[in-house]
Amino acid sequence: MTDVQHALIHAWTLSGDGGGRRLEAADLARALHDRAAPLWLHLDRSAPGLAAWLTEVAAVPEAAVRALLAEDTRPRFEPWGEAALVNLRGVNLNPGASPEDMLSLRLWVTDSLVISFRRYPIMAVRDMDARLESGHGPCGVGQFVAMVAEGLTARMAPFLSTIDDEIEALEDLLEAREQADGFTSLRPTRRRAGILRRFLSPQQSAVARIAETPAGWLTDTDRISLRQTADDVLRFVEDLDSVRERATFLMDALDQQQAERTNRTMYLLTVVAGIFLPLGFLTGLLGINVGGMPGTDSDAAFWIVCGLLTVVVMLEVLIFRRKRWI
Known part of the structure; x- marks a missing residue:
């Protein structure tokens, strides 16, 4: 029998009132067999032997396991019979990391089980663990998915606001006709906006599709929450499009300003x-x-x-x- 001990990060049974009971690796096989309450497992997808454990113990289809453990995937939602495969992205808020190097969170969801996978720590998952510890977590599988999507989206907002502030500062520099040395951050800012948009656009589509799926593990409240999250992500995408357009305008204006200075000289x-x-x-x-x-x-x-x-x-x-x- 394969072991999941090295892969396990968090494991909870959901009590249905916002709390739950934390599980150890030794408890997982019985919890998966009994399914007396909804179960959440959070695993490190780089751990050795994980694929075999998922197939043999957690009864996840082999094709789904390959998709869940793949190295590079974009945000998506894929129904899998009564289950579903979800891949979402969040900004990288780990110390020393670049926020635009977005982290992947993969989910395998059934009516009584959520298995989430990550390679590097994700703050939104830590928030979920803390919520369950304090008794303010999800009551069921659908609410778990909705809260995770909302948490990933909420963590993006401050970083996107920073990008917008950078563009506004550069616009003020241009209006004041400052020297070109003050615009060294323009191209990196535009590049970060492009990277984020490349992932957020499919993420908005994925979250919207989750909200529309007829899966029984989603309640009407969960769907409303997911639609709101999809709207928030769409707003972020529109903001990023605006940032890229403004950055392009600034680059053109800066080139024109430099050309005028050269012509005057x-x-x-x-x-x-x-x-x-x-x-x-x-x-x-x-x-x-x-x-x-x-x-x-x-x-x-x-x-x-x-x-x-x-x-x-x-x-x-x-x-x-x-x-x-x-």
Whole structure:
């Protein structure tokens, strides 16, 4: 018989009033056999021998086990007879991690059993364990799924608000015409928004499909909660679309601002070159080392040339101003 001890993180039987009884690994086989009360198991999907235990003891179909333990999956909901396979995502709030590296939470749901799988700690699952400990947890399987989906969504809100604040700060910088150095976070912010949207869009669809499934383990209250969560995720997707559009606008505006600055610099250099070109011609002409150059024996010749060059500069400036070049 295979062992689940190394994979087990949390195990509860739900009492139906918001509380429950915590189980140890040795109690799981009997609890799975009796099913006297709804059961929640939370497992580490990277533990060795887990696939065999799920098939032999928990009676999960082999095809479902492969899907539940796959490395890379997107959010989805897939009915499996009277059971269902659910894959949801949450932001990575573990210390030292990037929140946009979203964590996967997989669920195998029947009318009396929920088995959840994770690779790394997920705060929403810790919240569920704490709720059951305090007696404010789910009363049944359907409410468990609804509360987990709601918890994952609620944990996203502060991070998404941070992204929106970053874009607003960059918009203020652009309005103040700050230097481009202040926009170094623009591309990373746009990239994070893109990563989150890639997962949240299918997640909204998955949660909405759960709410519409005719499964008997969902009550009307559970469906209302799931629809509300789906609406919240849809709002997040729309907010992320707005962030990406605003980031794209900022990037275009920044490129235009830099192009304008470059054009002004090139224009200034062109004006300066236009002023000094005649001066260079005159000084070059007077500097040729051939006989017959006037003023070579006159002490006043230098000052006369300087005065002539000054008059030329003044005439050029006057012409440029009349042409509105400066």
